Amino acid sequence: MIKRIGILTSGGDAPGMNAAIRAAVLTAAANNIDVIGFHHGFNGLLDNEYQTLLPQHVQHIIQYGGTILKSARCKALYTSEGAAKAAKALEALQLDAVIIIGGDGSFRGALSIAEHYNGQIIGVPGTIDNDVDGTDYTIGFATAIDTALDAIDKIRDTADAFERIFLIELMGRHSGYITLSAGIAAGAEQIICPEFAAIKPDNLKDLIIPIQHAQLLRGKSSYIIVVAENSYPAGTTALAEALSEALGIECRACILGHIQRGGRPVGADRILATKLGAYAVEQLIAGAHLMMAGEVNQQLSLYPLAKTGDKTKQIDPYLVRWQQYIASD
Amino acid sequence: MIKRIGILTSGGDAPGMNAAIRAAVLTAAANNIDVIGFHHGFNGLLDNEYQTLLPQHVQHIIQYGGTILKSARCKALYTSEGAAKAAKALEALQLDAVIIIGGDGSFRGALSIAEHYNGQIIGVPGTIDNDVDGTDYTIGFATAIDTALDAIDKIRDTADAFERIFLIELMGRHSGYITLSAGIAAGAEQIICPEFAAIKPDNLKDLIIPIQHAQLLRGKSSYIIVVAENSYPAGTTALAEALSEALGIECRACILGHIQRGGRPVGADRILATKLGAYAVEQLIAGAHLMMAGEVNQQLSLYPLAKTGDKTKQIDPYLVRWQQYIASD
Amino acid sequence: MIKRIGILTSGGDAPGMNAAIRAAVLTAAANNIDVIGFHHGFNGLLDNEYQTLLPQHVQHIIQYGGTILKSARCKALYTSEGAAKAAKALEALQLDAVIIIGGDGSFRGALSIAEHYNGQIIGVPGTIDNDVDGTDYTIGFATAIDTALDAIDKIRDTADAFERIFLIELMGRHSGYITLSAGIAAGAEQIICPEFAAIKPDNLKDLIIPIQHAQLLRGKSSYIIVVAENSYPAGTTALAEALSEALGIECRACILGHIQRGGRPVGADRILATKLGAYAVEQLIAGAHLMMAGEVNQQLSLYPLAKTGDKTKQIDPYLVRWQQYIASD
Amino acid sequence: MIKRIGILTSGGDAPGMNAAIRAAVLTAAANNIDVIGFHHGFNGLLDNEYQTLLPQHVQHIIQYGGTILKSARCKALYTSEGAAKAAKALEALQLDAVIIIGGDGSFRGALSIAEHYNGQIIGVPGTIDNDVDGTDYTIGFATAIDTALDAIDKIRDTADAFERIFLIELMGRHSGYITLSAGIAAGAEQIICPEFAAIKPDNLKDLIIPIQHAQLLRGKSSYIIVVAENSYPAGTTALAEALSEALGIECRACILGHIQRGGRPVGADRILATKLGAYAVEQLIAGAHLMMAGEVNQQLSLYPLAKTGDKTKQIDPYLVRWQQYIASD
Incomplete structure (x- = not known):
């Protein structure tokens, strides 16, 4: 029987993490389970930084970005000693289970701890990148799209006013979820992301021909290309320079950066986080171990933590086709 | 073969309608299909108000609320003469098919026209209320949640500062989708919507006991009750007055009203609208008739227009349970 | 010499109050002055609720609406006994001075206390209504305008889509600052506020003629009238009904309500609050008493607390003229 | 007597330019003056691109960023031939006067044209940078502050969650208005702008000591430095790298970029733009020539165009002092 659980947020912070913490704490309380929150991700385990x-403690945190428990990356966990020490900390606090909110990297950390720990471990997918298998959406993804969209809409104003070409780089590590979604939603003229054919210095014409086509045939007053980070070998600024030279028109690069991680979570993220945080506690009570709480086709469900990083989830093929054959025709 | 289609927006406007129009026009153009847009919903058919x-014409409209085609309700269509006249207008313009963007009321209008019209008819679900069967979400619903949420967050600030009780009335006609989602996302202390047990003057204690419980046990500094319109016989303002009297604490009512229909559509609505607008054209080409283009479990799919108003879709039972047993414990 | 001061927020909360508290606390700390914050306005004095x-304690509060000290109205202060008791509480805590953040009603409360208190008292104008003499702008006014504007812009979307007339009621107690500013900024077709000629049931034609004129001559697709609260005897909803009947067109009323008090303060409010909070402490050190810290023509300056409610400040005559002779021509 | 005027927007676009165009057009219409709008700044004069x-044409544009007339920089104007050609275009269209909305660079262009043109010329200050003499604020400045602030607040979330140091670069060309205002409003721990002592590779300790002090003494969980563009010789990214190395803590740079130029204008910008656009027309009627319409101490007033670039306006000394001695203590 579960009497006492731990919870922590790990890796890049994502809007909605606080909503997940709140839901877990309220659900635990309704089931007479005590909760310990560790600070700074796994470091809180190693350094004994935690709070009841x-x-x-979770009143009125649902609307805030970031995480009240702080987050961090934790290199020490990647050694067997680190993992064993973390497991020991969990047992010293008599924790029957622990909830890890983070991405697949954090879940790998959790799996290392599991080798030394007798309690249950459950994951909750929290990352703006959406690159976690076993759930249609991760906590933070919806907010990151709207943050990116808000920025692109603003740049559209100035691009239209100036009839200029802008390249806007969005986050996503090695996946194109944010870029594809924000690009479609912004009506971007082109989208470049890891899942599409790579753009390299020697095939710039694949980018250039549609630009020339659009200006000739459709009288476009602005042209926006959204680019996932890590899409062009020398970086998005270099790509903008290469394009400027090839086209003879000024192309400007905007690197959107860390604003995509913060901000008030949108409704979709707060709701998903609330469901996953509550469901994680309920599933721990039901005996779940080494699983991730996810939502697939509107249904809450469990997925093996060990498979969350397999990268089998795909970006939406309908949107890919729409963008490549219709929108940028 | 489809050579020429009509499109119109009908009923209450919803953020994302412009994105659906844009996607339909771009997809039609890519398939060499001409598009006629009717103004003011079905009235444009009856009054011959339309444009190519x-x-x-659809550049840079994806980011705007409202509808460039205007919308309206159209009583004339509810007579057989009206429907016949509308059908005649479609045929006079040699339209092979027509796309109706609206809710189930508008789809009933479309079905009346179909009795007199030889072309194809397809619906696209556009309403903030989400009360249309055959699609998980309607265009505009996601934005309406975030608009409501933004307002509730603001009222939370002042409720906290003043330690007051607020009742916030949200839209939804006779369904609780917006209210449940926005209420969960806002961390509302109570949620009242048509799908829950009705609140009547003689069972106010069901509302009152949790308020007293929360203040005694949990030291809540504010208390927010979100209420779907049409939930209390005499209206939300009367409910606030009844509560004030019963509790001896000032309870204020806020009727959020029409701000929920407008505003820049959020990413989720723009993406859904883009997919449904494009898919509607593709399915017309494939022969669809008297169907609605929807998305169920992440898959685009068709659903009979005649069944879209059956009200078999349910509000999320997990959220209902969470709210009733956990959040307001 | 000032060693120890108190601070409290009183009356309706306003976005930016937290920024003023923060600036006062940081400025006091830099001058080796201790600060006590009272909770719930003057009630904290009477009930001995306060904190160091x-x-x-004021890190990262600048961006939040509401007030960390809570606010309240306090009837007990309006008796001589109440004021004497409050003064006693200040002296029991050995406070050399106290900062009151609020509107002119709160300043009257402060003046009552002053009759029994030997320390210094300074006011900081915090109210969304901007109806305080001695400062061009009050803390919270700029945010309230933008909140109202955001709502009106959203209603414009739906008004345009439906070609409807909307009446939107804004706050302001008995002044038209918010209404005039938000109305001008929204491009409202008409503005009704206490400073303009009153609209009564028997002169509705003053409202109606411009509407008919606009529709005939300028093909307006929507018509928005912003109305300050307390402008029409029977209320804005009744005014909308009267207009609907007179025009034969549906006119809808939206009562914006309490969302205007909350929300993240905009830059202008945070900056003004920072300056006034800091300046209040500096002026206490310099010996100020029974004054309000304000900003007039970009200059920080003091103004007698006793005159802050004289209502000599005027709404912008240029904007009044513009609206009445140009915008609604 | 003025019968016919031209208007154009020039240089970097700024939110509120549309509001200024609208106000000028409505005021002109009320005075029976025709208006011609040139496209793409001065290029529209040289290339004969304009519209009535x-x-x-200006209905419902007040809420949009960018400029419906498009903007551009125009090198051709810097030659005497270019200026003469522009003047000829104005006279060919029988324009009695022309309104130039832009910054001091655009006003220099206007002065060149004046050498060849018999009509009147008036300027309206539109630039986010606020670096124009003769007006307290330029159109677009208030919106740019809030856009920057929104981004900094988001980064604060993630900085807090991660306990990291962020350097955020804001626009402003060679002035620190945006940076100082947004930095104060965001509660930034440090502000670097051209008007402050320069930061160079050999005096990094001026930055570093307060960081170490804050972490030791005040337990700051995040540390944000806002930096005006052009403040560090090798750029803000290089500065972040230098700081990272010196401190042994990861410091990240965010270059906010062009999102600062776009977006819905806030109320303050719409109101200022409305007043200046209307006032410009009224002053042309009154005979003004080679003047800029500005607002100083809440009063509309004229200022010689030739002096608008003198850079005598100062950033707020009170805020400078507050930041340097109090906020970052």
Whole structure:
């Protein structure tokens, strides 16, 4: 029987992490389970930094970005000693289970700890990148799209006013979820992301021909290319320079950066986080171990933590086709 | 073979309708299909108000609320004469098919026209209320949630500062989708919507006991009750007055109203609208008739227009349970 | 010499109050002055609810609406006994001075206390209504305008889509600052506020003629009238009904309500609050008493607390003229 | 007597330019003056690209960023031939006067034209940078502050979650208005702008000591430095790298870029733009020539165009002092 659980947020922070913490704490309280929150991700385990989490500690945090527990990356966990030390900390606090909110990298850390720990471990997918198998969406993804979209809409204003070409680089590590979604939603003229054919210095014409076509045939007053980070070998600024030279028109690069991680979570992220945080506690009570709480086709479901990083989830093929054959025709 | 289609927006406007129009026009153009846009919903058919829609007419409209085609309700269509006249207008313009963007009321209008019209008819679900069967979400719903949420977050600030009780009335006609989603996302202390047990003057204690419980046990500094319109016989303002009297604490009502229909559509609505607008054209080409283009479990799919108003879709039972047993414990 | 001061927020909360508290606390700390924050406005004085405020207590509060000290109205202060008791509380805590953040009603409360208190009292104007003499702008006014504007822009979307007339009621107690500013900024077709000629049931034609004129001559697709609260005897909803009947067109009323008090303060409010909070402490050190810290023509300056409610400040005559003779021509 | 005027937007676009165009067109119409709008700044004069502007052309543009007339920089104007050609175009269209909306660079262009043109010329200050003498604020400045602030608040979330140091570069060409205002409003721990002592590779310790001090003494969980563009010789990214190395803590740079130019204008910009656009027309009627319409101490007033680039306006000394001695203590 579960009497006492730990919870922590790990890796890049994502809007909605606080909503997940709140839901887990309220659900635990309703089931008479005590909750300990560790600070700074796994570092809190290693450094004994933690606090009791009661319902009053999570009042009115649902609307805030970041994470009240702080987050961090934790290199020490990648050694067997580190993992063993973390497991020991969990047992010293008599924790029957622990909830890890983060991405697949954090879940790998959790699996290392599991080798030394007798309690249950469950993951909750929290990352703006959406690159976690076993759930249609990760906590933070919806907010990151809207943050990116808001920025692109603003740049559209100035691009239209100036009849200029802008390249806007979005986050996503090695996946194109944010870029494809924000690009479609912004009506971007072109989208470049890792899942599409790579753009290299020697095939710039694949980018250039549609630009020339659009200006000739459709009288476009602005032209926006959204680019996932890590899409062009020398970086997006270099790509903008190469394009400027090839086209003879000024192309400007905007690197959107860390604003995509913060901000008030949108409704979709708060709701997903609430469901996953609550479901994680309920599934721990039901005995789940080494699983991730996810939502697939509107249904809450479990997925093996060990498979969350397999990268089998695909970006939406309908949107890919729409963008490549219709929108940028 | 489809050579020429009509398109119109009908009923209450919803953020994302412009994105659906744009996607339909671009997809039609890519398939060498001409598009005629009718103004003011079905009235444009009856009054011969329309315009040609080329790709340049839909540039940079994806980010705007409202609808460039205008919308309206149309009583004339509810007579057989009206429907016959509308059908005649479609045929006079040699339209092979027509796309109706609206809710189930608008789809009933489309079905009346179909009795007199030889072309194909397809629906696209556009309403903030989400009360249309055959699609998980309607265009505009996601934006309406975030608009409501933004307002509730603001009222939370002042409720917290003043330690007051607020009742916030949200839209939804006779369904609780917006209210449940926005209420969960806002961390509302109570949620009242048509799908829950009705609140009547003689069972106010069901509302009151949790308020007293929360103040005694949990030291809540504010208390927010979100209420779907049409939930209390005499209206939300009367409910606030009844509560004030019963509790001896000032309870204020806020009727959020029409701001929920407008505003820049969020990413989720723009993406859904883009997919449904494009898919509607593709399915017309494939022969679809008297169907609605929807998305169920991440898959685009068709659903009979005649069944879209059956009200078999349910609000999320997990969220209902969470709210009733956990959040307001 | 000032060693120890109190601070409180009183009356309706306003975005930026937290920024003023933060600036006062940081400025006091830099001058080796201790700060006590009272909770719930003057009630905290009477009920002995307060806390020490150190710089770490005001970290990262500048971006939040509401007030960390809570606010309230306090009827007990309006009796001589209440004021004497409050003064006693200040002296029991050995406070050399107290900062009151609020509107002119709160300043009257402060003046009552002053009759029994030997320390210094300074006011900081915090109210969304901007109806305080001695400062061009009050803390919260700029944010309230933008909140109202955001709502009106959203309603414009739906008004345009439906070609409807909307009446939008804004706050302001008995002044038209918010209404005039938001109305001008929204491009409202008409503005009704206490400073303009009153609209009564028997002169509705003054409203109606411009509407008919606009529709005939200028093909307006929507018509928005912003109305300050307390402008029409029977209320804005009744006014909308009267207009609907007179025009034969549906006119809808939206009562914007309390969302205007909350939300993240905009830059202008955070900057003004920072300056006034800091300046209040500096002026206490310099010996100020029974004054309000304000900003007039970009210059920080003091103004007698006793005159802050004289209502000599005027709404912008240029904007009034523009609206009445040009915008609604 | 003025019968016919031209209007154009020039240089970097700024939110509120559309509001200024609208106000000028409505005011002109009320005075029976025709208006011609040139496209792409001065290029529209040289290339004969223009349109008639009637009140219906400026309906519902007040809420949009960018400029419906498009903007551009125009090198051709810097030659005497270019200026003469522009003047000829104005006279060929029988324009009695022309309104130039832009910054001091655009006003220099206007002065060159004046050498060849018999009509009147008036300027309206539109630039986010606020670096124009003769007006307290330029159109677009208030919106740019809030856009920057929104981004900094988002980065604060992630900086807090990660306990990291961020350097955020804001626009402003060679002035620190945006940076100082946004930095104060965001509660930035440090502000670097051209008006402050320069930061160079050999005096990095001036930056570093306060960081170390804050972490030791005040337990700051995040540290944000806002940096005006052009403040560090090798750029903000290089500065972040230098800091990272010196501190042994990861410091990240965010270059906010062009999102600062776009977006819905905030209320303050719409109101200022409305007043200046209207006032410019009224002053042309009154005979003004080679003047800029500005607002100083809440009063509309004229200022010689030739002096608008003198850079005598200062950033707020009170805020400078506050930041340097109090906020970053």
